[in-house]
Amino acid sequence: MAVLNDEQVMLRDMAREWADNEGPVGAFRKMRAAAPAERFDRDAWGAIGQMGWAGVVIPEEFGGSAFGYLSLGLVVEQLGRNLTASPLASTAVAASAIVMGSSDTARQTWLPQLASGEKIATLAVDEGPVHDGAVSGTTVVGGRLTGAKPFVAEGDGADMFVVAAQDGLYLVEKGEGVTVSHRHMADERSHAHVAFDNAPAEKLGGPELTAAVVDRAAAVTCAEMLGMAEAAFQQTNDYLKQRVQFGQVLSTFQALQHRMAKQFTELQLMRSAVEGALEAIDAGRSDVDQAVSLAKATAGETLKLVSREMVQLHGGVGMTDEYDAGLYLKRAAVLEVLWGNSAFHRDRFGRLNGY
């Protein structure tokens, strides 16, 4: 855990308490059963808005708290631990596109509503099943945007979309020219195919803004992955301490102890890399791109290890829907792909370093 200031400690503890009590895995299961169109719980989102978490990276003059990305990561990490379904990460990062963008009108109009949770926003960038940085299919003519984004996370409940087009980033409100269709994915969270047909669009910035916003989205996703990996690991460790076979609790078997020690080791490196990326963003460092690629590649590999081991080490019950292992596994696989998988980020890290 990075060294935190008092505000950050308070924020983390509050988020941990709320997520453990109000947004535990059981709440996700209820939401899954009820399957509301937006794929998150409206009451929970209302509480998140009231606590000001959607405004953590929004400047104070627009109703936010401007604590920064490390702070946002702390909150998202706690939600990740509990698999809490919420559009917090997507809204916060979409808001930061407006913060960094060139439109004063957009700042004045939308940031206060995003900071309070009144409006929900998300990013619509990728045009295929993997993130490869290409957005050639989306164009803007005369302030009207046309293109299709087949996998938009939190697209079902979003009021506005920050959309990547060939020449940069645009803000599009849900409504005229926007068609949202839910895509039912393994993690049972919100993913949508969003089609834009001459939708009114306001420009926020060029391709360099798109790149900066995608890096932020990846870093915040890493924080969710960190929370998930730690919770999955902890639950597996707890399970090994109570499951008895051959007259011994499983936790006494050295073969399993070493597998757990290996995962713990990787988790330590993962935390350093993830916090390193969030801190790099807050510090305005010039190597944010590298720090993010390091974080996403490391987070992807480690969450993959821990979530697969969670199923294996739970044995048969790990395969049942009643246990949580499968829920962590399925969400993990989706986040591994989102904003570039480990292979993509390794290659990018190599290119950035001239390897």
Next chain:
Amino acid sequence: MATAPELDRPADALDGFRQEVRSWLEANFPPSLKGHDNSMSAVEGPTEETPEQKAWREAMGAKGWGVPTWPKEYGGGGLSRAEARVLQDEMARAGAWNPIGGMGVMMFGPTLLEYGTEEQKQAHIPGIVRGEVRWCQGYSEPGAGSDLASLQTFAEDRGDHYVVNGQKTWTSGGQWADKCFALVRTDKSQKHAGISFLLIDMDAEGVETRPIRLISGQSPFCETFFTNVKVPKGNLVGREGQGWEIGTRLLQHERSSLSGGSGSASRMNAGKSVPEIAKKYRGADGEGRIGDADLRTRIIKHEMDQRAFALTLRRAALEAKGNAGPSAATSIMKNVGARITQDRAELNIEIMGMQGLGWDGEGFSEDELAQTRSWLWGKAVSIYGGSTEIQNNVIAKRILGMLDHQ
């Protein structure tokens, strides 16, 4: 507004001290010594000191700055941690190296300061501070490696002295050492509680060392034989039977200093990264990337591993300062450090092919021959100071609370 957490004391509080260090270094460290590091190493033999190197060692020894945070009354620097960091910064800036080192500094000194009597500290600490006395470690035995507590070397009570008989092995630098801190058995009826921590003169009658030749061709370790060696009772540190506690405490100092891999291996690779070596030996593709795509991916993985490890070292240091307690992350350092050292060497020899496996003679550069040695020597990193398997046991039991077999 979001600000980075305040991690360090305001710089100006230390400015006066920084100035003092700077002037002292200017007066005492001749620039001609830059890059002519002659510091005492645990696994390398003593080398001939030039008059300049000797003067530098004596100056640092007299000042106590080779061990900056050790107490002044035994010759140490008596500096706060913040001052020690300033000293470190300024030495790096001046290109000055620390001539005081070895096992006395890394392991034995801190342990004696904690457990020794006033008399023992007065007798042994100043010699370490001045870099005059070389210490070696008598822990492992042929039958007691990872299971160290099964050691058999016996110290028999003869009233005012002990008589020691037995064999130690993997005694780092035993052939060059003046003194040995050893774990010996004073009670055969109890395993851990029968062990004591004893200081033995290496030139005492009945002590014999034989260097062990390693796969790398080097002989940094010895077998050490004790035959009826007389050791005064005043050389017992702590109580009889307290040796296991003292000995494990000492290993914590060892593990925290070993994670970076062996000094010689990291010194050898200094300045040349694996990607650079890859491009030099294997060439680049049209876009300037490492040509072999499979190799490139593995090199990138290694570089990322290294970067994440560096961030973890930094995080653990900040956490230790910020939370006033050791960070859980420190338990992984030895294993990850070992893995990175070994991965680097394996990548390098793979890249260099036959040219990276030369043993001797014409047709190999010095770097290439050193690479072979470094690769082989690096295999020790995951074995010594608590093997990777033992470290995993420690993580599982102490950190994760996993249980012993019933």
